[in-house]
Amino acid sequence: MNTLEPLLAKHPFFAELDQPYLELITGCAANMRIKQGEFLFREGGEAKQFFIIREGVVTLEVHVPGAGSVTIQTVEEGDVVGWSWLFPPYRWHFTGRAVTGLRVIALDGKCLREKCEQDHDLGYEFLKRFSHIILDRLQATRLQLLDLYGTH
Amino acid sequence: MLPRLYRVQRARWDTDDTFSLELSPSNGHDIPAFAPGQFNMLYVYGVGEIPISISGDPDRCDLLVHTTRAVGTVSRAMSKLKAGDMLGVRGPFGTAWPVEAIHGKDVVIVAGGIGLAPLRPAMYHIMAQRENYGRVVLLYGARTAGDVLYGKQLQQWRAHFDLDVFVTVDRATDSWRGSVGLVTALIGRAPFDPLNTVALVCGPEMMMRFTTMGLEKRGVSTQNIYVSLERDMKCAIGLCGHCQFGAAFVCKDGPVFPYSQVKVLLTKWEI
Amino acid sequence: MAKMSKREVRTQYLIDRQDFQSLFDVLFNKGFRVVGPTVRNGVVVYDQLKSVTDLPIGYQDDQEKGSYRLQQLGHQRLFSYTLSPHSWKKFLYPPAVRLWQAQRKDGSFELIPEQQEPTPLALIGVRACELNAIAIQDRIFLGGDYLDPIYKAQREKLFIVAVNCGRAGNTCFCASMKTGPKATTGFDLALTEVVEAERHYFVVETGSSAGEDILRVLPHRTATNEEIEAASQVIAQTTASMGRSLDTHDIKNFLYANYDHPHWDAVAARCLACGNCTMVCPTCFCSTVEDVTDLTGDSAERWRKWDSCFTTDFSYIVGGSIRSSAKSRYRQWMTHKLATWKDQFDTSGCVGCGRCITWCPVGIDITEEIASMRAEQKSTADVEAAKENIP
Numbered sequence: 022m023n024t025l026e027p028l029l030a031k032h033p034f035f036a037e038l039d040q041p042y043l044e045l046i047t048g049c050a051a052n053m054r055i056k057q058g059e060f061l062f063r064e065g066g067e068a069k070q071f072f073i074i075r076e077g078v079v080t081l082e083v084h085v086p087g088a089g090s091v092t093i094q095t096v097e098e099g100d101v102v103g104w105s106w107l108f109p110p111y112r113w114h115f116t117g118r119a120v121t122g123l124r125v126i127a128l129d130g131k132c133l134r135e136k137c138e139q140d141h142d143l144g145y146e147f148l149k150r151f152s153h154i155i156l157d158r159l160q161a162t163r164l165q166l167l168d169l170y171g172t173h
Numbered sequence: 174m175l176p177r178l179y180r181v182q183r184a185r186w187d188t189d190d191t192f193s194l195e196l197s198p199s200n201g202h203d204i205p206a207f208a209p210g211q212f213n214m215l216y217v218y219g220v221g222e223i224p225i226s227i228s229g230d231p232d233r234c235d236l237l238v239h240t241t242r243a244v245g246t247v248s249r250a251m252s253k254l255k256a257g258d259m260l261g262v263r264g265p266f267g268t269a270w271p272v273e274a275i276h277g278k279d280v281v282i283v284a285g286g287i288g289l290a291p292l293r294p295a296m297y298h299i300m301a302q303r304e305n306y307g308r309v310v311l312l313y314g315a316r317t318a319g320d321v322l323y324g325k326q327l328q329q330w331r332a333h334f335d336l337d338v339f340v341t342v343d344r345a346t347d348s349w350r351g352s353v354g355l356v357t358a359l360i361g362r363a364p365f366d367p368l369n370t371v372a373l374v375c376g377p378e379m380m381m382r383f384t385t386m387g388l389e390k391r392g393v394s395t396q397n398i399y400v401s402l403e404r405d406m407k408c409a410i411g412l413c414g415h416c417q418f419g420a421a422f423v424c425k426d427g428p429v430f431p432y433s434q435v436k437v438l439l440t441k442w443e444i
Numbered sequence: 445m446a447k448m449s450k451r452e453v454r455t456q457y458l459i460d461r462q463d464f465q466s467l468f469d470v471l472f473n474k475g476f477r478v479v480g481p482t483v484r485n486g487v488v489v490y491d492q493l494k495s496v497t498d499l500p501i502g503y504q505d506d507q508e509k510g511s512y513r514l515q516q517l518g519h520q521r522l523f524s525y526t527l528s529p530h531s532w533k534k535f536l537y538p539p540a541v542r543l544w545q546a547q548r549k550d551g552s553f554e555l556i557p558e559q560q561e562p563t564p565l566a567l568i569g570v571r572a573c574e575l576n577a578i579a580i581q582d583r584i585f586l587g588g589d590y591l592d593p594i595y596k597a598q599r600e601k602l603f604i605v606a607v608n609c610g611r612a613g614n615t616c617f618c619a620s621m622k623t624g625p626k627a628t629t630g631f632d633l634a635l636t637e638v639v640e641a642e643r644h645y646f647v648v649e650t651g652s653s654a655g656e657d658i659l660r661v662l663p664h665r666t667a668t669n670e671e672i673e674a675a676s677q678v679i680a681q682t683t684a685s686m687g688r689s690l691d692t693h694d695i696k697n698f699l700y701a702n703y704d705h706p707h708w709d710a711v712a713a714r715c716l717a718c719g720n721c722t723m724v725c726p727t728c729f730c731s732t733v734e735d736v737t738d739l740t741g742d743s744a745e746r747w748r749k750w751d752s753c754f755t756t757d758f759s760y761i762v763g764g765s766i767r768s769s770a771k772s773r774y775r776q777w778m779t780h781k782l783a784t785w786k787d788q789f790d791t792s793g794c795v796g797c798g799r800c801i802t803w804c805p806v807g808i809d810i811t812e813e814i815a816s817m818r819a820e821q822k823s824t825a826d827v828e829a830a831k832e833n834i835p
Contacts, residue, residue, distance in 0.1 A: 080345075080353065092345035095353040099362055120350060160383075164355040165343050169377045170286030170316040174590070175544055175555050199552070218546060218553045219737040219744040244762045259552040377763075405761050407733050410590035413751070414730030415758060417776075420784035425589065441703050443772030 025050050028126065032073055034101055034150055042143050049132035053125050061117040061125070062103065068111045070127045071103035077123035082116045094162070095120065101154050106130030174410065176216045176261025179237065181254050188320050191287060192252045193228065193240040196260060203234040208269030209294030210401060210429045214409045215239060216261030217254070221247040224406040224424070226291035227265060231298055237262070240290040240322070266409045268429045270295040270373050270399060279307040279365040281393075283384045285314045285356050285376025289322045291401055291428075292375050296330070303335060310337045310363045314356025314380070317342050318349040337364055356380065360387040367392035374432075375401040382439060385432050398432035419444060454649045456675070457659060458667040459635070461644035464522070465496045466662050467605070471566045474658075476603060479535060480568030481528055486514055490530040493568060500525050507615045507798065510807030520644060523569060523637050526613035529803055531726030532567055532574055533581060536598050539750045543733070546744040553744075560597035570606045570631065572624030573616075573795040577726035578604075579630050583789045584729050603654060606631035608679050612686045615798030617811055620689035623795040625682040633659060636675035647675035690796065690811040691818060692782075698818070699783035703775070707817045712771030714806045719752035721800035721808075722777065727793050730758070753777050778810065 026047045029035050035043060053072075055061060061072060061079060072079075079102055080092045093115065096102045105113050111130070137144030179196040186192045198204060207213075207227050216222040223245070229238025243252035254260065272295055280299060284292045299306055311330065315321045321340060331338040339359045341352035352359070356376075370393050374384050381400045388398055404416040404423040416423040419438045421430070438444045459467070471478050481488045482498045488505060504524045506513045517524070545556040570578075585595035606627040609616075618624030627634045632655030635646040647667050650656045667675075722728040732751035737744040751758065754773045759766040767773050785793035794810070801809045 078352070089347075092349070092353050095341075095351070097352065097362065161355055161358050164357065164379075164383055167379060168316065168343065169355075169380050170314075170320065170343070175557055178552065178555070180552075216735075218548070219735060219741060221735045222733070222746075242762070257551070261546075261555070403761055404766065405757075405759055407731065407751075411588055412585065412590065412592060412729070413732065414753065415732070415751075417780065417784070420787035422788075443767045443769060444703070444776075 025052060025126065028052075028075070029073075033099070034073065034154070038146060042146060045136055045140075045143060046128070046133065049129040049136070051127050051129070053123075053127045055119045055123040055125060057119055057122045059119050061119065061123075062113045064113055064116045066113050068103065068105035068113045069130050071101065071106055071130060072117075073126045073128070074098055074100050074102065075124040075126060077125075078120040079117050079123065080120050082118060084116070090116070094165070104151060104155060106134070107151070174263055176214070176222070176263045179260050179262045181256055181258045181260060182236065183256055184252075184254055184258075186252075187240060187322050190244065191240060191242050191320075191322060193238060194251070194254065194260070195229070196237040196239070196262065197235060198237075199259065204237045205265060206234070207231055207265035207294075209272055209298050210270040210291055211265040211267045212291070212409075212428065213237070213239065213262050213264030213266070214406070215251065216263070217247055217250045218259070218261070220250040222261070222263075222407075223247045223251075224266075224409060226401075226428075228290040228293050229297075231294050232301060240287070240293075242287055263409065266424055268425075268427055270401075270429055271371070272298045275371040276305040277307065278397075279370040280309045281312065281360075281363060281365050281370055281372040281388070282310070283312045283356060283360070283372060283374045283376075283388075285380035285384070286316065286320070287322070288374075288376030288380070288401070289313055292373060293323065293326070295373055300330070300333070300336070307369060308337070308365050309335070310365050311339070312356050312359045312363055313338070313340045314359075314376070315340070315342050317344050318346050318351075339363065355383070357383045357387045360384065360391060370397060372398045374398060378402070378439070385436070395433040395436055396431055399429055400432050400435065401428045402430060402435065403428065454651075456667040456672050457648040457650075457664045458671055459646045459648055459662060459664050461520070461522075461646070463663040464646070467568075467658075468493070468495055470658055470661055471603065475564055476566040477563045478566045478568060481523075481525060483514065487512065488514065488525045488528040490528055490532065490534065496522070499523075499569075504611075505613065507613045507802040508807075509615065509801045509809045510804055512802050519639075521610070521637060521639055523607045523610060526609060526611065526616060527571065527573075527797055527799060527802075529724050529799060531724065531797075531799070532570060532578060533726055533729075535565055535567070536578070536595050536602070537581060537585065537592070537729065538594070541594055541748050543746045543748050546746075548742045548744075558594075560593050562598045562601055564601040564603070565598060566603040566605065568605045568607075570604050570627075571609055571618075571797075572606070572627040573618040573621075573797040574726055575604070575606055575627055575630040576623040576795045577797070580727045580789065580791055580793065580795070581729060583791065587789075603658070604631045604633075604651075606634040606651075608634060608636040608675070609682045610637055610678050612682050613798060613802075614687045615801040615809075616686060616796065617688040617690050617798060618796035619683055619686045620692065620811075621792065621794055621796030625686075626679045631655070636678055638671070638674045638678060640674070645671065647671055688798065688801075688809075688811045690794070690814055692792070695792075695814070696783040696786045698821075699779045702817060702821070703779070705817055705820070707813070707820055708771050708775050710816075711774050711808060711813055712769065714808060715770050715774045716806060717754040717756075717770045717773055718805060719754040720803045720805065722752040722754060723750065724799040724803045725781075726795065726797060726799070727781075728752075753780070778813065781810075782814070 079096045081094045082090045085091050178199040180199050183195040212224045212226045214222050225239045225241045228240040243249045345353045374381050406416045406424050407413040409424045411422040411425045478493045480493045483500045499522045504517050546553045585592040609625040631651040634649045730751045734747045781793040
């Protein structure tokens with residue numbers, strides 16, 4: 022048994038996932054340490070993975086000509102970041118940078134895609150969980166857009 | 174009801190559009206006791222009178238502090254007052270944060286923008302009687318780094334070992350190295366026990382609605398969530414009718430309400 | 445002074461029409477300013493009266509939704525009109541009143557309060573619905589945690605002469621609101637005007653010791669049983685000819701459950717948000733304050749003025765008005781009047797006087813709107829029930 026499995030099992034994203042599926046997914050997972058200031062991924066790069074943040078803070082940035090790098094959102098401990106791996110062209114839309122040192126679990130996108138194609142039940146469980154995260158993120162983003170504290 | 178005259182001891186800008194006034198009674202008496210969450214009606218000579226939450230320490234009897242944004246005729250005129258100028262004060266009015274009733278509980282304070290001002294007296298009170306409460310968490314969201322209110326105060330609080338302070342901004346500027354995102358995003362991670370928590374929430378109404386949703390999602394009951402509503406007020410004593418929200422007069426049945434009492438009407442439009 | 449002493453059986457007295465002027469004389473002697481109905485600009489208004497001849501003798505109003513016509517019928521009745529667009533609230537809760545003054549002084553300013561020393565006031569011709577309206581405003585201005593000193597000062601120097609209605613106006617619905625047509629409480633004297641072939645008199649009830657004191661010095665005698673019966677007949681006939689009614693059954697919960705009723709849109713399409721209804725309503729109490737200075741800025745004043753929840757900035761806070769649509773403002777007015785008022789003040793806010801119906805320029809009728817809303821509910825319920833029966 023991979024030592025990562027208990028780590029994954031604890032995470033809310035994998036809650037109530039059947040044991041055999043958890044094993045399958047763990048097969049695509051790797052523990053990683055990332056130094057402060059390093060990039061997890063860069064805008065336009067190939068989206069091969071997604072990350073579960075175990076410790077640390079990641080900024081989601083975009084490069085705006087004239088303004089430089091603009092932070093749109095920060096993601097922190099417990100968050101899941103990255104879903105450009107789900108759909109072609111499998112390219113990152115934003116840049117992810119470690120604001121602090123990070124401990125993450127990186128999950129291999131290609132590996133997971135193949136397993137989901139082979140086992141559609143696994144695929145369904147995965148997409149159920151992912152849509153939930155995407156929904157939360159979308160709602161949070163919408164709220165940010167509202168500029169609630171601004172002068173009207 | 175006649176306003177009482179207060180002298181401005183100190184006036185300063187907290188952010189680009191937010192300022193604080195420190196007042197003391199012109200007759201040298203103590204300020205009347207107030208409870209955290211209450212407000213006064215402040216009168217600028219010849220201009221008008223507006224409701225502003227008291228943002229100072231309820232244990233201090235010599236200084237009355239108010240923080241507000243300079244966004245209307247009266248508040249803009251008020252923002253031009255200097256030390257030595259006089260102001261009319263009526264109050265205190267309204268219901269308070271239930272800081273006495275929640276002894277023994279974890280306390281989560283969620284503030285958005287200027288919403289930190291009416292919550293600061295509650296923070297002062299809780300920190301002065303720290304042993305009466307469980308875990309205390311402050312979640313604060315501002316528009317940008319430049320809009321963070323009471324920066325020094327926040328740093329002082331953060332330095333406490335028995336207080337968790339999390340600050341986030343909606344939009345990051347160059348120098349900001351902290352969290353970026355709406356304050357609601359901080360709720361999921363905040364260290365408190367939802368079953369033994371009372372939440373005090375203040376900010377723009379939309380922010381309060383989404384915050385309460387986030388708190389409910391984490392298992393905090395609506396009876397244990399308190400919000401502070403804002404409505405137009407002219408008299409502050411339940412007679413002019415302007416501040417009505419359903420059957421409640423926000424000036425005397427509020428501004429602090431248990432969320433369970435206002436939840437249904439808050440989801441309806443134009444009530 | 446107008447406080448009620450409860451008596452089970454009241455002796456009824458009689459005052460002849462020819463002696464009516466003495467009521468004015470006695471009140472003037474006692475230092476009262478007398479106000480009541482008088483005709484001006486084709487309308488009955490409430491204003492200062494100098495003698496019985498100032499009353500709208502021979503006048504009768506014909507009110508319908510969005511319509512008011514006053515006619516001189518040539519008869520001798522004093523109180524044949526029903527209701528004025530004015531209500532008595534203009535005397536107890538004036539449309540514009542100064543709250544205090546401020547005077548600039550040595551880099552500061554000082555505040556000068558108003559002295560509340562109103563002249564004693566006698567109201568002539570107060571209808572049962574209006575007595576209820578005064579009682580409702582008593583609860584608002586005197587019965588809460590904060591009371592209004594202006595209202596209190598005048599209310600303590602008030603003498604009320606009520607009149608039982610001799611006819612029901614078309615827009616009246618006091619019977620269904622249980623506020624009339626008979627005056628039962630809240631008056632110092634209550635009169636019922638009786639006109640017979642040969643005689644014209646008033647059957648009088650006293651409602652307080654102040655009323656008794658005044659009656660004592662008026663030419664009067666005890667009424668006979670026939671006269672009392674004649675007066676009862678007048679009131680009974682009014683009750684029977686009531687043209688409108690409002691279904692008050694569980695109305696508070698009904699409105700609480702129907703904030704999203706589609707009928708609000710229908711009303712909104714007609715409502716101009718002109719606020720007439722709030723101006724003429726005898727219980728509406730919303731106000732605003734105005735701070736004014738003179739040209740030099742050396743002195744300032746704060747005034748209280750009538751306001752209406754129909755104005756666009758009534759609910760304005762930074763960011764905009766909470767109730768920006770006319771629909772939300774009409775809904776606010778009606779829901780307040782018939783529902784939230786009960787939770788606030790333990791009574792309905794509506795006394796069934798019908799002024800809002802008469803003075804609405806587009807003829808919105810509160811009794812019809814409630815009936816429509818209830819009917820639409822019922823038909824939805826019927827449709828749902830019918831669906832269930834489809835095999």
